[in-house]
Amino acid sequence: MMNKMMKTACALAVLAASANVMAESVELKLIGTISPPSCKPTLSGSGTVDYGSILSDSLNPTGYTTLADKESTLSIVCDAPAKVAIQAVSGRKDSTVSDGAEGASGAAAPVSAVGLPAGFGVVGLGISNEKKVGAYGVAISDVTLDSTAAKAIQSDDKQSWNDSTASSLYKADGSTSYLSWSQAGEVAPAAFETMNAKLTVKTYLNKTSDLDLSKPVQLDGLTTIELVYL
Numbered sequence: 702m703m704n705k706m707m708k709t710a711c712a713l714a715v716l717a718a719s720a721n722v723m724a725e726s727v728e729l730k731l732i733g734t735i736s737p738p739s740c741k742p743t744l745s746g747s748g749t750v751d752y753g754s755i756l757s758d759s760l761n762p763t764g765y766t767t768l769a770d771k772e773s774t775l776s777i778v779c780d781a782p783a784k785v786a787i788q789a790v791s792g793r794k795d796s797t798v799s800d801g802a803e804g805a806s807g808a809a810a811p812v813s814a815v816g817l818p819a820g821f822g823v824v825g826l827g828i829s830n831e832k833k834v835g836a837y838g839v840a841i842s843d844v845t846l847d848s849t850a851a852k853a854i855q856s857d858d859k860q861s862w863n864d865s866t867a868s869s870l871y872k873a874d875g876s877t878s879y880l881s882w883s884q885a886g887e888v889a890p891a892a893f894e895t896m897n898a899k900l901t902v903k904t905y906l907n908k909t910s911d912l913d914l915s916k917p918v919q920l921d922g923l924t925t926i927e928l929v930y931l
Contacts (some may be wrong), residue, residue, distance in 0.1 A: 716742070718747070735929055738781035745774040750902050752920060762909045762912050765798070765835070767815055769903040775841075777892035784931040786859065786881040787872045789839075792923030796825030798836045798907045807808075811836060811873070815818015815905045822871030827921030830913035835906035837922050839870035842901065843880050846893040851882045853898070854890070858929060862888050868898070870924070879929060 791807025799809035808822035
């Protein structure tokens, strides 16, 4: 009887020891990143508009000289459909020959004598020999989204959009704004993979009476076009 009890006690001891053994574990983690589509803007001609050599005696001594329009193409290519806008800022602030004060973007109203459309903003061509050289603006037209005709639209806050002031890269009051693109018949940013638009650069030079022509005068305009995801 005693042996039987000892065997039972031993058996219970083994069971108790087994109950205290910790089980091994392994963890399953779930990770990842949700990324927005990536878009890349490009300009034809590497973004350079070259007026070459301009003879000083071809310029107006008492008025502004309008140069021939130059064209470029803005393209934006995305790796998936995306809604984006662009914002333009002058890199040559305080140099605009204009009829008004420059705003935050560096743009201002053009001189009335050159006959640019109402609302069309211009920015400076830099300072040469301590004189303002002139100004230029950029018109936008012939927009396509994924090879379908579209139109430019404008917003001050990325919320409310209109197409009445979206004909140029800059606004005449110089305020910063956003340009995007919509399908025909709509006034809201459309998603796209490829956007193409014609840019027409309209340039005028200061009166030669207001320039120092004893040395070469350099045209030195610079616009930064930044992509904004919507």
